[in-house]
Amino acid sequence: MGSTIEPNRLNRRDLIKRATALGIAAVPASGLLSACAASGGGGKQETGKKTATNPFGVVGDAGLEVIIFKGGFGDDYAKRFEKLYSKEFPGSKVTHTPTQNITGLLQPRLNGGNPPDVVDDSGNAQIKLDVLQKAGQLTDLTPLLDAPSIDDPSKKVRETLQPGTVELGTIGGTFCTLQYVYTVFGLWYSGKLFRQHGWSEPKTWADFMSLSGEIKKAGIAPFAHQGKYPYYINVAIMDLAIKNGGPDFMNRVDKLDETVWDEAPAKNAIEAIHQIVSNNYLLPGTNGMTHIEAQTAWNQYKAAFVPCGAWLENEQLKATPSDFEMTFMPMPSLPGDKMPFEAIRGGANEPYIVPAKAKNAAGGMEFMRVMLSKAGAIAFAQTANSLTVVKDALGPDVQLRPGTKSTVTALKAAGSNVFNPTYLYTASSLDVDMGNASSELMAGRIQPAEWLKRVKAATVKAKKNGS
Amino acid sequence: MRHRKYPFIVGFLIVPVALYALLVIWPYLQTFGYSLTDWSGESTVMHFVGLRNYTTLFSDTVFRQALLHNALLLVFLPVVTILLALFFAFMLNVGGRGGTGGVQGVRGAAVYKVVFFFPQVLSIAILAVLFEAVYRSDGGGLLNGILQKLGLEDPQRPIEWLNDPNLVLWCILAILVWSGVGFYLVLFSAAMQSIPKEVYEAALLDGAGRVQTFFRVTLPLLWDSVQTAWVYLAIAAMDAFALVSTLTPGVAYGGGPDYHGEVMATYLMRNFLYFGKSGYACAMGVVILFLTLILSAVALRVTRRERIEF
Known part of the structure; x- marks a missing residue:
């Protein structure tokens, strides 16, 4: 399961890292964890x-x-x-x-x-x-x-x-x-940076790409992600795909229907993300960065966008300049999206x-x-x-x-267009395998077709193990 | 008094042996028991599945890859660490040739000894934090920063040390060596100091150079210590959990990119706690235990030589 x-x-x-690092002594004896798993007792309520x-x-x-x-x-x-x-x-x-x-x-x-x-x-x-x-x-x-x-x-x-x-x-x-x-999950940017340069929130992926070109010309990397933990880029990829394919697509992903990976929404999403790599819009080194390193570089205006959940603000509290104006936006729309731009994962x-x-x-x-x-x-x-x-x-x-x-504003605007895939909760191996494929894609070591092939195989594997 | 000998010995041994049995032997036996079940880790419900976990394990490509990585560490970690430690220990104790012909280390040996021992004092948690900064994937990292300052690297294309499938394992190995050399240096130094100076002086009188002294005199007389070091380092090479799980990329206990940094212990933990396949993870634990035992036995057996009394 x-x-x-x-x-x-x-x-x-x-x-967690510190906790695991301190746990080194316990590791050779991992079996110890199980030592008292099967005892029992009781108390009065x-x-x-x-x-x-x-x-x-x-x-x-x-x-x-x-x-x-x-x-x-x-x-x-x-x-x-x-x-x-x-x-x-x-x-x-x-x-x-x-x-x-x-x-x-x-x-x-x-x-x-x-x-x-x-x-x-x-x-x-x-x-x-x-x-x-x-x-x-x-x-x-x-x-x-x-x-x-x-x-x-x-x-x-x-x-x-x-x-x-x-x-x-x-x-x-x-x-x-x-x-x-x-x-809620989406992209984040600095309101101050955008106002300074006269940039505005891109609503479509095409706008996002052309804005990224401008950002790059201004000497800023358009996109950073938390490369060491591919969880984040997985969210961005899947949100693009789900908005493109609609709730039906999401339900089929959650049911581990491997044929979704042969279809247009998955292909559109991964090819869109791959444009960031092929146009060289990534913050240099971001693929190897921890979430804190990447997000802090973003706070230092080295990158314009970062994907994350709404905990970002609290997590970056100390690193964020006071006039940063952290701002949330939904993932931009792909051509033919079944869900509106305002739709978000929440x-x-x-x-x-x-x-x-x-x-x-x-x-x-x-x-x-x-x-x-x-x-x-x-x-x-x-x-x-x-x-x-x-x-x-x-x-x-x-x-x-x-x-x-x-x-709060984005959630209100999304109305009923809020989605939340559950495969993350029910098929953890799919998330791990997809993460490996996404890391390889972001590092330019594999192409979108190979990503789709790997994720499809991972879905088949998760289905076999899960039932 | 002879009849009182055994109660005396038993009196001393009973507490440590009981503790060892309770805290080491018994959990191992339990782990073996769990490895024959489909236990998920957090409930008391489990089913006996026989040896199925073990058969699955040997066809698991990720586990085999992890095993290969441990094997690579097993070959390189002891060799590199022991050679470096021996070289430094030799230089610090008998490598110097200045002065009036006596046997001594290079100038400043006492200072070097302390400096070399520093890494050993650092806890593994600090090592992880430290090397995260060393290997950082942009110009803010120590290595990339130096390379960029020297103009050897394009700041737009930094080397992502721990995210490079060809480098990640060697980066981990380098940390293990760096942190280990100091300890073995001190171990070998202590052993070298117990070698009588006359032996060296005799070798000097016979016209032996540094290299000859080292191979003909020092190394044979240090063999016991080298053997011990070998076993310790081999066991360390079978683990490497803390560094891999904290430094390498990937969901839940690292191991990335794409399993190129995976070792058996990280794969075990991911299965144990993350995938809820604790029975399967226990099977891995048993396999790792036996591999380590076999390894220690082999290492002790192969390196056994006649002891030289002096």
């Missing part, structure tokens, strides 16, 4: 009386243990959630544990039957959600959906969420994960779970209800500079950074 790949994983590479303001029956003085993946979003936002929770239950002792190594921390405790109460199960060392669900380790969060919203008790929490949140959090028929962060990610054997599972769900209040969403948007699945939480009065603001 495939694993769950969570897009924000890659922007935390630097942290605490519940109290359910009331209108306490819909899950949280015991007021029961402790709450929160484990947060400390990656691109940091962990300050979680501290603000914890404060909001403590306001409700002043007697409760809230424990806050930030980590980059979710698996290492969580696996033994799940198997030992004494897990924490809320976990942000994210990052490179994430425990795969489908596996947890099948093992019966996750609390069914349906009561959360049906609980009254903190902001408006006449509404259920379910009614305050972005469309798709419930579907995405449902695994094996139960809603057991809260994918909290709403991320979806919920950053999965939060309440382990089934958590002592204070009710408290865990209450914590999530706090996250899903407007106060929670604003806290997140301000400390982590990203949007959440809480619908219409950010009024015009909420102060946001320019990049985050531009994603």
Whole structure:
């Protein structure tokens, strides 16, 4: 079975890298990880009386243990959630544990039957959600959906969420994960740089290419990408293809129908991307750069465009000049696109779970209800500079950074033209193989035809392994 | 007192042996058990699949490629590291010829010894950060920066060291050698200092040059240390996980570009944690264990020579 790949994983590479590097001693004994996989245990769960303001029956003085993946979003936002929770239950002792190594921390405790109460199960060392669900380790969060919203008790929490949140959090028929962060994907540029040169946002791929020619003449590389992690360029390629072929094309990719790679949308997309390589529009060295190196070069005006998800602004907070005016735009349109220019990849990610054997599972769900209040969403948007699945939480009065603001605008403009392929979550080997092919293409070592051939073979392989 | 000997020995051994059995032997046995299942890594549910993981493994082209890379490291890492360490150790201890005919190292030997040992002090995490800057793929990198300053490289076409299929493995090898030489230099130095000076003086009186002294006197008397170094370096060559997973490109534990930097350990981890094929990864772990064991046995056996007493 495939694993769950969570897009924000890659922007935390630097942290993960340190973690893996430190783990060198553990590696020859990788088998050790499995040492206590098959033991078990149990604990008692605490519940109290359910009331209108306490819909899950949280015991007021029961402790709450929160484990947060400390990656691109940091962990300050979680501290603000914890404060909001403590306001409700002043007697409760809230424990806050930030980590980059979710698996290492969580696996033994799940198997030992004494897990924490809320976990942000994210990052490179994430425990795969489908596996947890099948093992019966996750609390069914349906009561959360049906609980009254903190902001408006006449509404259920379910009614305050972005469309798709419930579907995405449902695994094996139960809603057991809260994918909290709403991320959009596209190209990013500096509003200041563009104004300075009188450039405007290219709406079509032809415009993008001619603008790239101009940018190059101005002595700036038109395009940078995070070459060391081909995840990013894969997103750009697939978004072009999906906008060209429409939702039907995407569904067939997700179903691992290998014939899509023989068809026009895939061919159009990869040939378009290849024009960047053949016209020499890449930032020199970008193919070997980490996400931080490439994005920082972009922040230094060495490159005009970079593909990324909406975590970019928070990730580059320190490297971004104050007048940079980070701006988001959808992938430009190819001729014959089935979806409009405004269409973007967008979806919920950053999965939060309440382990089934958590002592204070009710408290865990209450914590999530706090996250899903407007106060929670604003806290997140301000400390982590990203949007959440809480619908219409950010009024015009909420102060946001320019990049985050531009994603709010883009999301509004996209309307219902938001897509989110799921092959990433269900066929991890396809993503890895496609990434290898894309790296080779960007380095000029293979041509589009070879890319299509390889990805088609990878799809066949993923289908064979996955079922 | 003879009857009390065994309780005495057992008393000393029981704790370390018990710890070793619990923390090393038992996990290995468990790994072997898991390698016969389709365990996904995060659940207690698994099915017995017999030797299927092992048969799959031997037809897995990526694994074979990774194995080849480890084999290349296995050949070059010990040879290059030991030769360099021996050369430097010799120069630092007996290579000097200045002064009044005594046996001594080159001028400033004490300083060099400390300098050479520096890399060994750095943790592998720091090495990774350091060499990310050395091999950086644009003019900001140390190597590319120097090449561009010297006019040997077009700034528009920098060498992408770790993203070049022909260079990536050698870049990793260079780091392993750089960080390893200092330690073996100190090891060999210590061994050289225990060789009596008279032996060298005798060789000098007989008119032996530096090269002859080295091959006829130093090397045979150092053989024990060289042998130990060989085994350690061979084991290191079978691993290389930390550097490959942090420095080479690719989704989940590097190994790129397009598997040209892959080693067995990174492929194992990708399968273990990323693809959810933990049973399969355990099979790789068992194979790596046996390869390493065989290797150590062979290395010790092949390099066995008669010990020279002095």
